[in-house]
Amino acid sequence: MKKTALWLFLALNLLFVIGCWAWNHTHAVAGNMLTMSTDTLLQALGRLAGLLAAFTILVQLLLIGRVSWIEQVFGLDRLSRTHHYTGILVAVFLLAHPTLLEMAHDAYGQDTVFAQLMDFLKNYEDVAKALIAAILFFTVVLFTSFIIRHKLRYETWHIAHLAAYIALALAFGHQINWGDTAMNPVFYYYWIGLYVFVLGNLLLYRFVRPLWLFQRHHFVVERVEREASDVTSVYITGRNLQNFHAQSGQFLIVQFWTPGFRTQAHPFSLSQPPDGKSLRLSIKGLGDFTKRIPELKPGTPVIVDGAHGIFTPRRATRKKALLLAGGIGITPIRSVAEDLARAGHEVKVLHANRTLAQVVFAREWVELTQKLPNLHVTYVFSDDPAAEGEHGFIDIDRIKHLVPDFLERDIYLCGPPPMMQLTVAFLKKAGGHSNQIYYERFAL
Numbered sequence: 001m002k003k004t005a006l007w008l009f010l011a012l013n014l015l016f017v018i019g020c021w022a023w024n025h026t027h028a029v030a031g032n033m034l035t036m037s038t039d040t041l042l043q044a045l046g047r048l049a050g051l052l053a054a055f056t057i058l059v060q061l062l063l064i065g066r067v068s069w070i071e072q073v074f075g076l077d078r079l080s081r082t083h084h085y086t087g088i089l090v091a092v093f094l095l096a097h098p099t100l101l102e103m104a105h106d107a108y109g110q111d112t113v114f115a116q117l118m119d120f121l122k123n124y125e126d127v128a129k130a131l132i133a134a135i136l137f138f139t140v141v142l143f144t145s146f147i148i149r150h151k152l153r154y155e156t157w158h159i160a161h162l163a164a165y166i167a168l169a170l171a172f173g174h175q176i177n178w179g180d181t182a183m184n185p186v187f188y189y190y191w192i193g194l195y196v197f198v199l200g201n202l203l204l205y206r207f208v209r210p211l212w213l214f215q216r217h218h219f220v221v222e223r224v225e226r227e228a229s230d231v232t233s234v235y236i237t238g239r240n241l242q243n244f245h246a247q248s249g250q251f252l253i254v255q256f257w258t259p260g261f262r263t264q265a266h267p268f269s270l271s272q273p274p275d276g277k278s279l280r281l282s283i284k285g286l287g288d289f290t291k292r293i294p295e296l297k298p299g300t301p302v303i304v305d306g307a308h309g310i311f312t313p314r315r316a317t318r319k320k321a322l323l324l325a326g327g328i329g330i331t332p333i334r335s336v337a338e339d340l341a342r343a344g345h346e347v348k349v350l351h352a353n354r355t356l357a358q359v360v361f362a363r364e365w366v367e368l369t370q371k372l373p374n375l376h377v378t379y380v381f382s383d384d385p386a387a388e389g390e391h392g393f394i395d396i397d398r399i400k401h402l403v404p405d406f407l408e409r410d411i412y413l414c415g416p417p418p419m420m421q422l423t424v425a426f427l428k429k430a431g432g433h434s435n436q437i438y439y440e441r442f443a444l
Contacts, residue, residue: 046100053093136167242276248335326415
């Protein structure tokens with residue numbers, strides 16, 4: 001129901017933008033610009049491209065704004081992926097806007113392309129700023145594309161996104177003072193309201209809320225413990241944590257406020273159910289930032305953004321569950337499994353690792369399975385023939401062998417992206433449905 005309402009909200013706003021554009025150009029002083037001539041049609045379409053570019057950029061800000069009333073419906077990981085794809089639309093509309101307007105003026109046959117461009121820059125207010133904004137937006141899209149993003153340091157990626165805010169500020173005057181927005185007072189105030197609404201949500205959830213949470217709970221590092229050779233657990237405590245809303249399977253975006261850490265914020269899953277006393281994040285050392293996690297000292301302040309995600313026990317609709325984990329993907333699985341088992345679900349966990357030395361939470365699993373007879377954990381090792389457990393990979397044949405009734409269960413999945421993609425594919429091929437397979441990709 002909430003998802004339908006949000007899609008309807010988006011559709012109505014988009015229809016309003018297109019409807020106002022159509023009204024403005026079919027009721028222009030000179031007549032119907034959509035049918036008058038080729039050049040007036042191109043001019044109208046150029047303006048529409050500009051409006052759609054602005055609208056899509058504002059949608060982009062909501063997608064990455066960690067806005068809770070949207071995120072709790074779709075999940076932050078899905079919003080993040082949608083953000084990547086809609087960036088392409090932004091680039092298309094930004095390119096189409098000046099191109100179509102230039103074609104419209106070229107149809108008059110009065111100036112060369114270069115001369116017309118110089119006329120725009122010299123005689124039309126805010127066009128120069130809009131050009132700079134377009135260049136900045138294209139740069140952001142380029143730097144954050146799927147291929148280039150993985151070759152950049154976090155700081156560079158972050159600065160590229162900050163450039164988008166500068167570009168939006170530069171383009172604002174151009175949109176408000178020219179074209180459709182200036183032609184219609186209703187449209188003018190609609191866009192003002194839309195900017196206020198979007199930027200207000202962005203400011204509230206992206207910046208104000210984390211600071212408010214810190215003021216309320218005063219999060220600090222309680223202790224740091226080694227879980228495996230390359231995995232460290234960070235225990236975060238604070239004031240009145242029983243009033244901090246978090247669920248098993250969710251993740252926090254944390255910023256450790258100490259030299260060497262405070263310039264970066266990263267998402268990490270809760271690896272044990274929140275108990276009102278502490279929050280545990282279990283982190284594998286994969287990069288420069290995470291490899292220095294063991295250096296954190298007790299008492300280090302922590303800025304917490306969250307909790308985020310819908311990978312929670314609440315999604316379960318059956319009384320039996322199968323939880324599949326690959327490597328460090330066990331962290332949200334660990335907390336979800338305990339909550340489901342304590343709620344009376346029959347839970348089976350399959351955890352894939354290369355070797356026994358890489359297993360995380362081995363002692364905890366033993367203790368939990370002793371206390372909760374409805375919880376079963378099986379290890380699958382790919383490169384350790386001497387280890388006790390299954391050997392090979394988690395594939396459909398192994399799942400059928402170990403959990404024959406898997407199609408009757410809720411299925412939770414977390415692990416490396418290639419594993420998750422393959423697993424979802426063979427589960428669906430075997431008869432699994434999307435509404436029983438739950439997973440999140442933590443790529444923000």
